Amino acid sequence: MRLDEYVTVYDVARRFPSIADLRNLCRSLAMVDAILSPDWEGRYCSFNAGWADGEEMASMRNGSGDEYSIVFSAAGAYVRGFDHEASMSPYGNDGEPWPGVIDEVPEVFRRFVEEPAFTDEDEVPVVTSCLWRGATDDRWQHGVIDFPAGCSDPDGATGLFELLVDRSPEAFQRFAEDYYEVPVDLEAVRDVYDLRPLSQKLVSSLNSEVTLAELAEDIAEIGYPQPVRDAI
Numbered sequence: 217m218r219l220d221e222y223v224t225v226y227d228v229a230r231r232f233p234s235i236a237d238l239r240n241l242c243r244s245l246a247m248v249d250a251i252l253s254p255d256w257e258g259r260y261c262s263f264n265a266g267w268a269d270g271e272e273m274a275s276m277r278n279g280s281g282d283e284y285s286i287v288f289s290a291a292g293a294y295v296r297g298f299d300h301e302a303s304m305s306p307y308g309n310d311g312e313p314w315p316g317v318i319d320e321v322p323e324v325f326r327r328f329v330e331e332p333a334f335t336d337e338d339e340v341p342v343v344t345s346c347l348w349r350g351a352t353d354d355r356w357q358h359g360v361i362d363f364p365a366g367c368s369d370p371d372g373a374t375g376l377f378e379l380l381v382d383r384s385p386e387a388f389q390r391f392a393e394d395y396y397e398v399p400v401d402l403e404a405v406r407d408v409y410d411l412r413p414l415s416q417k418l419v420s421s422l423n424s425e426v427t428l429a430e431l432a433e434d435i436a437e438i439g440y441p442q443p444v445r446d447a448i
Contacts, residue, residue, distance in 0.1 A: 222369045223381075225297075225345040229356040231381045235293045235349055240411060241383055242274035242286060243438050248388065248408045250434040251422045252396050260395060261379075265439030272439070276376070284376050287328055290351065294325040296334050297345040299372020303364045304344045313341050316361035317371070321348060345371040385409050413441045 232238060246263035253259045260276060267273035267287070274286040281300035286293060299305070304314035318329050318341055325348050328334065335341050349356045363370045379388060385405040392400045404421040412418070414435070416428045428443055435442060 222374045224363060225347060225358045225361070225371055225373045228345070228373050228377050228381060229347055229358050232347070232349075232356045232377075233383065235288065235351070237383075238286070238293065238380065239272070239274070239288050241380065241409070243440055244409045244411060245379060245388070246274065246438045247414075247434070247440045248392075248405055248422065250431060250438070251408075251419055251426055252392060252398070252400070254423075254426055254430065263438045265437060278375075282372065282376060285334055287325075291324045292348065292350040292353065294321075294328045295345075295347040296328070296341075296343050297372060297376040298342045299344050299369075299376055302344040302372035303367040303370045304372075306340050306342065306344075311338065311340055313343055314361070314371070316359040317343055317346050318359065320357075320359040321346065322350070324350065345373045345376065411441055413443050415443065 233241065242261070243263050243265075245261040246259075249259045249261045256262070258279075260278060261274070262276075263272070263274045265272050270289060272288040274288070275284065277283045282298065284295065284297040286295045300307075304317065306313050321329050329341055329343075329346075330339070334343070345358075347356050347358050361371075369375070379391060385402060388405055388409075389400045389402050392398075392405075401421045404418055407418055408414075414428055414431065419426055419428050419431065434440075
């Protein structure tokens with residue numbers, strides 16, 4: 217499903233997959249991005265399977281100031297999104313997160329609200345949209361929010377989470393061809409989305425200038441399935 221109209225975190229919560237499926241998707245996005253963009257600084261999506269003890273983090277940075285972070289832990293998953301131009305930015309609200317965005321985050325995830333990586337130099341949470349889901353929850357949760365009137369994309373959810381809502385390889389192909397300005401092999405993207413172990417042939421079909429051996433550190437950091445022994 218493409219986000220052809222503006223949505224909010226309310227809509228995203230209804231469309232997000234399970235925690236396990238979201239984690240797998242985030243690993244796939246990070247892996248295909250690592251192949252397309254060997255320079256880490258230029259990547260759109262990343263995944264760190266060893267972010268902290270017992271915790272993994274998926275992240276996105278679009279290079280223009282918008283980002284998301286998703287922490288996966290035994291407690292479940294916590295999602296923070298920030299659109300720097302959103303009407304609900306803390307920087308347009310007297311330096312405070314928009315009412316309701318993080319007020320109801322449960323105690324088990326509360327420390328992520330105050331996580332230094334997710335706050336600015338004044339310890340203000342850098343957030344315009346927030347979701348969470350406990351390990352035993354049957355759906356994604358969000359705060360009760362009075363969205364600003366007259367704003368088409370008040371919390372930035374439309375652009376921030378598009379690849380997590382439309383989970384098709386075709387959606388990534390469209391995005392990547394626009395973002396990286398190169399042709400992107402759809403079947404190769406399908407293979408990575410299926411978490412198939414990489415081969416040099418698969419890597420080369422996405423980026424002929426990258427070798428499988430050069431991706432070893434990325435594969436380990438992402439926690440992507442290891443290549444077959446003779447694939448390098």
